[in-house]
Every structure is written in structure tokens, then in C-alpha cells.
């Protein structure tokens with residue numbers, strides 16, 4: 001199998017609902033998000049997908065939707081209060097924003113949506129919260 005990869009860096013706030021320690025508090029990370037794309041065959045030039053298309057379809061999606069925003073779970077009990085003071089900063093997400101859930105959502109929802117006009121699919125996403133800690137979701 002041949003794949004093409006690209007990563008993108010974004011800054012986001014979040015908190016992890018139910019976390020036993022400090023991660024239940026509002027805080028943020030400089031996330032590094034790695035995308036891995038697969039195709040059934042290479043194109044006539046010899047590519048899985050042009051790297052610039054990964055940027056356009058996936059990296060720019062992160063820029064437009066998540067970068068410099070606060071990811072908050074739609075079931076977070078703090079949601080209503082935060083909406084009163086910082087509504088513009090919030091991105092309401094359908095998952096508790098752990099690195100694992102971000103990776104899963106990008107692969108299961110955003111990949112198919114953003115790559116629908118290509119012959120490729122997003123098969124793996126690795127979300128690094130820090131250089132030391134990451135989670136990976138693979139189809």
C-alpha cells in the first residue's frame with residue numbers, strides 16, 4: 001500500500017469533561033495533526049494525491065474551523081455559560097475533545113466530506129497534543 005502524508009499545526013483551546021486531573025480545566029495546545037491518505041492506484045503522474053490538495057482539502061479545513069478556537073463538547077455542562085461570554089470563540093463539537101476523539105472525527109466525518117471529489121480516502125489521523133503525547137485513529 002502506498003500512502004501520502006502531510007501534517008498541519010493549529011492552536012486550540014479545549015477541556016476534557018470528566019477528566020480526573022488538570023485537563024478538566026480550560027486550557028489549550030499547539031496541536032500537530034497528521035493526515036495519511038490512501039488511493040487504490042497512483043495517478044498518471046505517480047501520486048496518491050498531490051500534497052497541495054491535502055493542504056487545500058484538509059489542512060485548510062482545520063484552519064477555517066478549529067484554529068484559534070475553543071473546542072467544546074455539545075454536552076459539556078459549561079457550554080451555556082461560555083456561550084454568554086465567548087460565543088464567537090467556541091466550536092461546538094459532537095465529541096469530548098480528547099486527542100483520540102479529534103482523530104476519530106477527522107477520519108470518520110471530515111475526511112469523507114472533504115475528499116469526496118477525489119479518488120482518495122483519509123485512512124489515518126494522528127493528533128499530537130504535545131511532542132510527547134498523541135493519539136492515532138486508523139480505519
Ligand SMILES: Nc1nc2c(c(=O)[nH]1)N=C([C@H](O)[C@H](O)COP(=O)(O)OP(=O)(O)OP(=O)(O)O)CN2
Nearest residue numbers: 016019022023027029097098099100129130133135
Ligand atoms: N489519552 C488521552 N489522555 C489525555 C488527553 C487525551 O486527549 N487523551 N488529554 C489530556 C489533556 O488535554 C492534557 O492537557 C494533557 O495532559 P498531560 O500530558 O498530563 O499534561 P502535560 O502535557 O502538561 O504534561 P506534563 O507531564 O505536566 O508535562 C490528558 N490526558
